[in-house]
Amino acid sequence: MKRTRTTLAVAAISGLALLLGACAQGSASRSGTSSQSSPAGDTSSSSSQSSSGSSSESSPAESSGSNAPADAVTGDVTYMEFSANGGHEADLKKIVDAFEAANPGIKVTVETLPYADYFTKLQTAIAGGTAADAFELDYQHFVSYSASGALAPLANVDPSPYKKSLIDGFNMGGKQFALPESFSDVVLFYNKDLFDKAGVAPPNANWTWADENAAAKKLTDKAKGIWGDYQPISYNEFYKVLAQNGGQFFNAAKTAATFASPQGIAAAHQLIDRSGTVMPTAADGAGTPDFDTNLFKSGKLAMWHTGIWMFAALANVPFNWDIVVEPGNTNKASAMFANSVAVSATSKNAAAAQKWLEFLTSSDAMVSARLASGWELPPISDATKLGAYLDQPKPANRKAVFDALDNAVLPPTIERQQEMQDAIDNALTGAAAGHTKIEDSLPAAEKMVTSLLGG
Amino acid sequence: MTPTPASFAAARSADANDVIAVSGQGDSAQRDRHSGPEDTDRRSRGARRMRPGRRGSGWRNAGWVLVFLLPSAVPLLLFTVIPMLASIWVSLTKWNLISAPTFVAFANYRRLLTDPATLDYFLHTGAYIVGYLPLVYIGGLSLAYVLDKKLVARSFFRAAVFLPVITSWVVVALVWQWLLNPAHGVVNTVLGALGLGQPGWWTDPDWAMPSIILASAWKDLGFVMVIMLAGLQSIPGDVQEAATVDGATGWQRFRRVTWPMLSPSTFFVVVISLINGLQVFDQVFVMTGGGPQGATQVVVGQIYNLTFRYGRAGDAAALSWILFVVILAITAGQLAGQRRWVTHA
């Protein structure tokens, strides 16, 4: 009996020892792993970070292929991303091949994950200290990652190839934490045939909410299952209609949310009041996977607020369709979404990783791969290179994609982004379904978002 | 080397006469009732019979305990207990996974225990179990009862009922969202034709949880059926015969003889449904994502959100340990109730 107890005690103690090891790792992972890349081990110090970048640049010890010129950056770079998933894997491969051909000392290994799983994996990898050298972030996630010290500031970035508003969007406190990789915007898609049949003039760039709502009413034919309009009732639409109505999401100092202002309430009404009259409701299936895509593709939706990423999906529909800049109200505003790429704060190969990212975001190989496959838009400043995009046949009014950029608004971002988005989504959908009044739920969401700003 | 004829004979006789159900603890439960507390009973029996003189020392026994326990204890210790203990530590920190954790002592627990939403997560979880368990149990038992009879194409029917068990939740969720579509789903079409109300199902906060329960029960029916089928088949025929001779009707026979003899299987279904039900996640995640307006957010759903969507791993760990205490209390109650409840008529 005594022996049993001793054995159990030994087992318990060894278990505990292992646990302490794991805990210590948990707490030390940041400083421990970051010290691998910067001797100072301080992620908030930019000088140590950039010196780490240059130190690995000058240390060929880690290089694998050494045919490159002496001053060339070499090494293996791992790159994790989501945007190529589901159809653009080969396009990304083309860019990688072009990069490796131009930089024989660097080998890029790509790991692609579906968007839905991407951030679960990325966070765990960072927590475990196994993050890829470089990874992709959408604009909404960028703030929390850069504020948490997960990103290495990029040294000596030449901003000239990039569209200024985009590269500035990934600059925090004077440090460039990421490079813009691609962008896309939201426009109003419309089914020309349905407009013709109903005898309604098709939308144009001067439309306002009133024009849109009136047309939607005429186009809706519930007996035939035809809906006039569809605009998702969500955060990503709300911040934009708020801007279209002249509202501000935050106060100037960004210490409080202000989106439940009278302009905000009216903007929310514009979203939710159409639900059930000219716009399918959640009970009709709105919000289920690909619901709106299928509705538009089957010719039963006249107007559709969605992103230019849908062009490819509509390539073979048997009706005429086109796009136009979204209607505004007191202001014009179009939603813009951007993806970015960053170097991990723990990368041992930061210089090579940055070199790859610069190629990925600004090279001509990238521009042609993206334009040829309609894979969002390159973030470059030189508009002449985008000509190929405008030359493609459908939709006819491709110019609207660039016109929309004149009044583009990026989504508001905070560190606790997802909680903010969920709060606003719930306030909007609850009111749309009639469970709450927007006059109650939006101010409640505003209060909650203000509390999230505290961290 | 080979077992003696005596042990074989004994084994064979047990084969024929003993009821060994899936969770066939009936025998021991009965023994416990008759001969007092479990441990005394077993130890005295063990002392008397299991360890004949030639190897009665505790030393020897400790060796055997290690031999039999280590294969499971080592992996459980390494890959479950250590992460569990680590999560206690995480629960005392503020940690978004991507920057260093900071120690906050019990602040997470305090926040969760004073947040009324926490109670909602537990209530939603409870509502799920209360709705799911009777449905899946009665459904599974009925199917097992019917499919235990000699029927043409019985194997086909059994396989059909089992198919949803092996279908992934992603597919099941899609199908049920479509079946329960409030506007033009099959279910509401039928209800409408019958002149009944047409609920908003998963789009309506009041009906979203019933929708999840329906889909879950449908999916797990086959598993419960297999368990109950096994229980039914392990009831000796002569017991049924005796009841028939006594003049019991079909229902009486079922109520008084068959069902009580199924109590080990019933106990098993309840245990596993509670363990899985208290940690229900997959079906909620794919069917409603916790909505609409949080009406179906369950405890583990919130734990997932806190960890991977909200960057609040400390809160998630604290909520897990609150859940741990709740499960512990329920399990203790269950094990205490088992002795009284499981019969072996």
Next chain:
Amino acid sequence: MFRAAPHRRITLRRVLLYLALVACAAVMLFPFLWTVVTSITPEGTLANGPTLLVKDPTLNAYRTLFATLPMWRIVVNSFAIAVASVALQLVTGAMAGYAFARLSFRGRSVVFGAYLATLMVPLQVLVVPLFIEMKLLSLQDTYFSLLAPSMASALGVFLLKQAIEAVPRELDEAAVIDGASHLRIFAKVIVPLIKPSLATVAILAFMASWNSFLWPLVVIRSPELMTLPLGLSALHGQYTTAWDVVMAGSVVSIVPIAVVFVLAQRHIVAGLAHTGIK
């Protein structure tokens, strides 16, 4: 001897019974049929909701599936890990069950309580610490890491302990008199008598491994180690999803186990039921 009622009534009841069963089977089979049908429906017609009549059936979705993902590798991975997990859980679970049911030792109920406690913390919260631990042991992104959390299951231990307790001790004693060791009693007396519970644990372990998603997602990096749920998830795009391909993937993931079940269901049920009626 159960047929006390007149023959004709039985027949009528049978007809009704069959009608009910067929309806029930239809309800159970419908989603699977829908999955199959969607997987062979040309992409364009998917927009119109599910139909059970396919105009131009095609296997394109399967071609796309096998071209996009290393499906054979993925299925073999999933199968190998599920089988290994089943085997390990049966061995570790039955042995621990034997220890708790048949060996008396100090602190047994405490140790058993500790086993049960491992069931009470959700995996979702263990994933991150476990991943950090795997990293420390340099085991991340290996077959072993996929298997690690499912080598032993306290639920299996619990079930098998219950089953072993139901085996009459007289049988062990007979073996003890013959001079058999615990290992021999376990292997020759106990294991043959708890086959039904072993079958249950096997089903549970197989399904858990086959559908496991979060842990493989986190711990696996190499495409060669990908499992089915990860593969199926990768078929969903950020904005649009090719449902025919997703459904083809589902069919591929369901069919192997369905076949195993159909072939083995008699044995599974019979094994579960043991040999109650002779």
